[in-house]
Amino acid sequence: MKILVVDGAGGSIGQQIVARLRKNLSEKVEILVLGTNAIAVSNMMRAGANRGASGENAFRVTVPEADIIIGPVSIMVPNSFMGELTLVMAEYLSLSKAKKILLPMSQPHIDLVGTNNLPLPHLMDETIRLVKAELSENKIGQAGEVRESVRN
Secondary structure, three states: OEEEEEEOOOOHHHHHHHHHHHHHOOOOOEEEEEEOOHHHHHHHHHOOOOEEEEOHHHHHHHHHHOOEEEEEHHHHOOOOOOOOOOHHHHHHHHHOOOEEEEEOOOOOOOOOOOOOOOOHHHHHHHHHHHHHHHHHHOOEOOOOOEOHHHHO
């Protein structure tokens, strides 16, 4: 199972997500990170990601590997992060068949309706809950291995 965390700017949201994933999931679950810049990637790597990169080509190569994509909703919006997230990056992410878990962090020009204005720590808790549910639904154990019932 490969979880991809995407963030931009300083990568602080992605860094917190990676740290919580690493704390709550087995080391066998691979955490990949993509950033809109090297600082975001560096901060997410420091939190415990297995691999990370930035740039459009990194998005092209890495996004198809992901089973789950996590990040703020702005990763689906071209030119978000003050223009750091390109149209091509947003396209790779939005067209991916991976399960997407998006935090409802609004952009200056986007208002999200129907979402609770929860503090970031609560959003992170909900993110971890959804990842665990997805791992369970896909018959992946906490150790990140395929259960015997799936192999037979």
